[in-house]
Amino acid sequence: MRTDPPAGDELARMLATMRSSVMNAAVQDAPALVAARPKTSGSAVRRRALGIVFAVVGLVVIGGGGAALATGLIPNPFEAPPAPVVTVTVTPTPSPSPTPTPTPTAEPLPPAPVTPAAPVVDPLDPGTWVVDYGQVGSLKVGDPIAPFAEAAGLEPNPSPIDCPSGYYRIGTFDENSLDVSMALTQADARTDPVDDPMLTFARFSTRGVASSPLAGSPVTAAGIRLGSSEAELLAAYPDLQVGRSKYDDTQGYTTYTSGPVDGRYLVFQVTSSPDGTRNVRLMQTSTVDFAYDICD
Secondary structure: OOOOOOHHHHHHHHHHHHHHHHHHHHHHHHHHHHHHHHOOOOOHHHHHHHHHHHHHHHHHHHHHHHHHHHHOOOOOOOOOOOOOOOOOOOOOOOOOOOOOOOOOOOOOOOOOOOOOOOOOOOOHHHHEEEEEOOEEEEEEEEEEHHHHHHOOOOOEEEOOOOOOOOEEEEEOOOOOOHHHHHHHOOOOOOOOOOOOOOOOOOEEEEEOOOOHHHHHHHHHHHHOOOOHHHHHHHHHHOOEEEOOOOHHHHHEEEEEEEEEOOOOEEEEEEEEEEOEEEEEEEEEEEEOOOOOOOOO
């Protein structure tokens, strides 16, 4: 079905045809109208016919225009212009790169505390005996001397009149001998001997002087043995004080004292060795701060 309105020559032909049809109809119906109505002039009839023609044409024009408006062929002046089409360009948001999770580094475990092994004391090896302010080997001050001394092969006091009760090892009388003489005694049991002496005094010495530490000598907690140098002694015990003995002047000895610690002292005696060095020849742990011969 055609929806576009007539235009141009087509519209003119259509209007002429309609006008002719209307005029013919008006002429044909005129006798009846005249008979039915009061007499009317010819001009009036013509005007009426023209009015009908114009009305029909107006309807055609209006109808065609409305159709054209309805179908969009004629722009509607009252219609708002179409909204502009906004094209939105979506820019993709870049996905954030995942932050790498650092691999935790295992913290090294602190080293387990090391408990130093208790020194092994062999009664038959004086080189394993530690001499300190209140200790000799496995003996503490106040302990009975006999079990340890007998295991070490020491002899009980041969002369209670000259020496206090205790256990001894007497070296040779050679002036150059490096044999270690030992005395483990209860110092106050000299005039009144006791059957089971307890340790209060210990002394280790050589008649000669070693120019280097003796492996068979007891050792102090600071590492000093018979034969250690005077320099090593002074470095090991910075608090040393110069002491005394009755042989210092005549024999060229220097006596040093460390302490007191719990009322006790370590006493050392230094003299010249055959090599010309000055080395330790006597070590003593006691309640006195001077060196003396326990049996003198």
